[in-house]
Structure formats: C-alpha cells, structure tokens
Amino acid sequence: MENKVIVLCGAPGSGKTTVRKYLTENFAIEPVLTHTTRLKRKGEHDGIDYWFETRETFFKNHYLEYVEYDGNLYGSSYESLERAWQRAPVATIVLDTKGAETYLERIPEKTEVVYLCVTDEKVQRERMEQRGDDADKIQRRLASQEAKRDKHLPDKLVKHVHVIENDDWEETKVKIQTLLQMLGIETTC
Template identity: 30%
Template sequence: MSVNKKRCGLVVISGPSGCGKSSICKELTKNPQIKQSVSYTTRKPREGERDGVDYYFVKRNEFEALIRNNKFIEYAEYCGHLYGTPIGPVEEAVGEKKIILLVIDVQGAMQIMKKMPDSIHIFIMPPDVETLKFRLKNRLTEDEDTINKRIVAARKEMESSRHYDYCVINDRLDDAITEIEEILQI
C-alpha cells in the first residue's frame, strides 16, 4: 500500500531517547492536519513538561488500572517506567481524517504493527551514538548512570529499526522534518 493511501491515519515515530522525536513532532504538529497523541507515563515530569500536554503523568497503580480497563492501544515498560497510548484520541483523529502521531518505543511500535498493519512506522536515528550521548548529557535531566542505561537501550532499539517502513537520520532537525513531510506527502 502506498503512503498516499495511508495519508489519513496512524503514524508511529520511534527512536532512542535523545534522538529528537519530541522536537520533530513539535514542528510537524504545526500543520493543522497533524495531531500528536499524548501518552500516559509513570515517570516524573522533566523541567518544562506539562501534564496533559507533554504526557499524562500518573502513578503506577493508576496506570495499571487503565491497563485493566483496556484504555490503551499499546503500552510498554521502558527504563523502569510505564508508557501507554490512550485509545480515544487515536480513534477521534482517525475519524476526523487527520494524521495522528504516536511517539512510542519499539515495544509499543511492534504492538501497533500487529494491531494496525496499515499504519506508517518511522524510526528516528541519531547520526551516531556519540552524538546521542552528547544530546542526553545536554538535557541536564539525568545522571550519568541513567544516561548509560539509555545508551544501552538505544543500541538495542537501533537494531530494531529494520522493522520500520522508514529510517530518518536526525543530524539536522530541519532536514529530518523535511524528510518526514515528504514521506507523509504533506
């Protein structure tokens, strides 16, 4: 199926922590035809993140209740925290013939691939691991141990990029955005 036939629907964006997923999606959602799903997470907010805008920040027991009540299209655990995509906003955006971006990890993306095979899957790749480590350090939100865990996780995630429809290297943000816009034909 061509990308054009999939134009109105679900687009999964994955990549290692620090590869630029949030920055890319922030720019893409300036287009009124594109919405980003707001995920739930059990991790604490980073500086500047707002509940209900960047994520819905909930306690683990609240998240587990949402799982039991089948409120997620996908969910996964990453670096000790739970992340999940609520079903409602996805169904709403698809019903409105909009493109909805799901920024999710590889585990969640694999669940979506099985449940919704017509979805588009884009893996955001850093130019190299050293650049990724530099970006993570510059966030100033995590200690060295957490950064090292994220780098280990990143190496595993990058191996999974071959399962995606597209792989976009985010060396320069503007170039990565342009490439994704071309993929989505917007």
C-alpha cells in the same frame, strides 16, 4: 483522508520528540498523548506532554501497548488515539520499536512507522543533555536493554518502516516533507 497514525521510533536522543513537535506545529498532525508513571521533567505538563499517572491509575485505561522502561510504565491507550483522531485525521505518537510492532499488528491499515536514527552517539548524548537529563541517567538509559534494542531496526519492522537519518535537522525536515507528500498528507500550512 482516512485516519492514520505516524509512529515515531528510534533510540534515545534520535529526535523522536522533536520530529513529533515539528509534525504538530507545521502540519497540524495531532499528537497522541501517551501515559507514563515517570516523574515530570522541568517544563512538562499533564495532558500536554503526557498523561502522568500513578501505578494505580495507569491500568484504568485500555492500551494498544504498554511497556516498563527504566523503572516506569509507558503506554498508549485507545482513548488517546481516538481523542487525537477527533481533532485531525492524521495523528502521531512516539513509541519504542516494540510499540511500533504492536501498532502494525493491531491496526496495520492505519499505521505508518518512521524509524529515526543518528550516526554519532555523541549527538545522542548531547540531545539528552539538552533536554535536561543528567550524566548518570543518560548512561543508564543508553546502556539499557531497550535502548540497545531500539538502536537497531528490528526485523519485524524492516519491510514496514520509513527510515530517516536525523543527523542534520534542516535535511531531516526536507526528508519529513517528502515522506508526508509520498503518504498523501497535506504539507502546506
């Protein structure tokens, strides 16, 4: 199989990181680690969850895309994508919708975009609380321009995206398996 990257995008709390973990653990789809200048959350580790950078070290990498979000820089480098492809032909990455657009522009033949959504904002908040975000941070994040933008599927992605409603995890897993089969990605482990 030729190299592919599955880009996961959607609003905060839509389940992007959970789906990425599921793809990695159940289908040997290699995660592409992104770079960030934000502080580590409890239980996160450099080189496993993100490449944690300072503002000085961040720009030593070659980026497909990067963005400033909630006062921190986030970016995906060519180096991290190539490292993932050295370990497996299919990789996955969590990005915002602008990042997904950039991947489609720069490497369209290798990119599959999955847009995750939830129908109830209460579910989003609960998921964000479960991962350790405090109420003020959740409110700021959901009120941010980026979160409002990512709550809706951008026009540039409409014809190039697979939409998965992620309200029920068991149903979502079935939808993911169906999508992988449609894309010709092995779904038995």
